[in-house]
Amino acid sequence: MAEVSLHDLFVYDETSPSHLRWKITANTSTARAGSVAGKIKPYGSNKYWSIRYKNKQYKAHRVVWELVTGNLLKSVDVIDHIDGNGLNNSIMNLRVVDKALNSRNSRRRGVPSSVGLPSGLCMHANGLSIRARVNDLEGKRISKSFSIRKNGLENAIKQAVFWRDESIRALNELGAGYTDRHSK
Template structure:
């Protein structure tokens, strides 16, 4: 069951990045609770909704099928409307944080211990593209950042992971 825009306004309001209950004994209190994955959810009619999606719909109407809501700064609890944007899955993947497992500190760069050089790669349009092999990390990073720019990656792509 999907909540429609007019139903959302009946049960919820928005203020300062928070989803608030509009009525009942919880009126004015923040709606929902945080999940272990960092998102905030709210229950209504025995269905769980992501708070950021409810906030988006309150402001912009129903979200089109296949669209996702991206937290621009990567903070899943920052549900200010200026931090939310509707994107496709492919666009959302162009605004990822650096993995905790990344040892180099930059997405798409690998160190080749046998040859002592760095390889830069990027995945764009479902294709893995090797950008080249470089003698220095700085050169490999420059190639990767240039490719991110040309393929329309978000400036926040590759940011440091959020603190747990």
């Protein structure tokens, strides 16, 4: 039996919350022609529209991209939600990027704000310095440490923030794609 095409299953529709509607009625309670395709599923700290058909899981944003552009995605391709809202699958909000660029457009996660250090900074394991970090164009981490003993804590943090901001500015001039949303 021939594999079913996404065009046979779904239609792109801006009025649908997932931006997709079923084209067919399947033997499920949710897949009815004209109904909203998908359910909201958590993925890490984000939420995305996800669709299940014949025991296969589809990410709605990838389906939208392929339906509208006609371009088949490779497994390594990342669909970036430009506004950071994983539930907004409008074609105008989607773009294909590599993993490194997508990470430069992401919010801060995993570090509680109560730690007190700005994003991209950490206390060195020895407790004697503040380390600032960025990722270069190839995704390699670059860091620089600022001595607390020599500069004091407040000045070490200020110097680290300045170095990181300047590094991001320089990387953006080379096309790195860090955005205002990065680590906010």
